[in-house]
Amino acid sequence: MAEEKRGFFGRLRERLSKTRSTVIDSVKRVFTAHGNVDDSFFDELEGVLIEADFGVDTTLDIIENMRLKARGSGVENAEDLLAVLKEDLVALLSPGDHALSWDGAGGPHVTLIAGVNGSGKTTTAGKLASHLKSRGKTVMLGAADTFRAAAVEQLTIWSERAGVPIVKHQDGADPAAVAYDAADAAQARGIDCLLLDTAGRLHTKVNIMEELKKIQRVVGKRIPGAPHEVLLVLDATTGQNGLQQARIFTEALHVTGLVLTKLDGTAKGGIVVSIQKELGVPIKLIGVGEGVDDLQPFHAREFVEALFS
Ligand SMILES: Nc1nc2c(ncn2[C@@H]2O[C@H](COP(=O)(O)OP(=O)(O)O)[C@@H](O)[C@H]2O)c(=O)[nH]1
Ligand SMILES: [Mg+2]
DSSP states (O other), X not given: OHHHHHHHHHHHHHHTHHHIIIIIHHHHHHHHHOSBOOHHHHHHHHHHHHHTTSOHHHHHHHHHHHHHHHHHHTOOBHHHHHHHHHHHHHHHHOOSOOSOOOOOTTSOEEEEEXXXXXXXXXXXXXXXXXXXXXXXXXXXXXXEOOSOHHHHHHHHHHHHHHXXXXXXXXXXXXXXXXXXXXXXXXXXXTOSEEEEEEOSSOSSSSOHHHHHHXXXXXXXXXXXXXXXXXXXXXXXXXXXXXXXXXXXXXXXXOOOEEEEEOGGGOSOTTHHHHHHHHHOOOEEEEEOSSSTTOEEEOOHHHHHHHHHO
């Protein structure tokens, strides 16, 4: 177990290397370059944090808090303040429940996976299916992204890889009808967890949010209380733009958790902090690669330690 934990942490640390080698090293340099905590220290730190996509408001809050702490505790040495920064980041990332829910209260537990095109929904559904199966759950995938034939094929490959059943219709089918059939099949077969992949775009002129709400409604009709979890998948490499798109989802749907993908592909890992703070929804999973084992549960302290160690 300790071994597994160390392996997990090592992988996280390694996969965050783009952010670590740019941003975090710059942050550390500001701390070591300035012997004393003065205005030029704070100005420089502010610049580095904004550059790393921590977000302007978040950065200003962090800097203000550090100024107060520096004054209050009489910390004059810049390096001592690094610990204050780390604690601040842990505190910013901690609110909310970061654990996935898996209790379907007797029936199948339904997770709806939403997000814009290319954010990593299908990949996340596939990785999650494997993860749950390895934990002894019976899992089913529902291919409610009917926009492209390739999307259904992609999910089918993941279902074969994970060894779990998939419910799919022809492409162009009504996504809500697929979702309903999947819920029906999961219920009939006594499946523990149903994961519904959805589209970021539609054939029809119907608004994607309306379609997702419809999926929520029909699934809830078949399985009371479903969907139990609504995960919004966000591509970390899209930075502050992605944040604007994410708001449209969180305003329309009751998003219960965020999945931040492609953290291995960005040097601006500070987006993790601004996303959680701005959207007020807990990050539940992070994607750190394309492989089946590259989806990890999110723990605030572990994440901050992996960034700074
Ligand atoms: N490097 C990296 N690539 C990812 C990650 N998650 C997804 N991808 C890739 O992003 C691309 C789009 O993913 P996909 O699941 O098809 O997105 P969807 O359109 O939202 O379903 C694919 O090439 C995935 O392999 C991740 O955590 N890291
Ligand atoms: Mg997809």
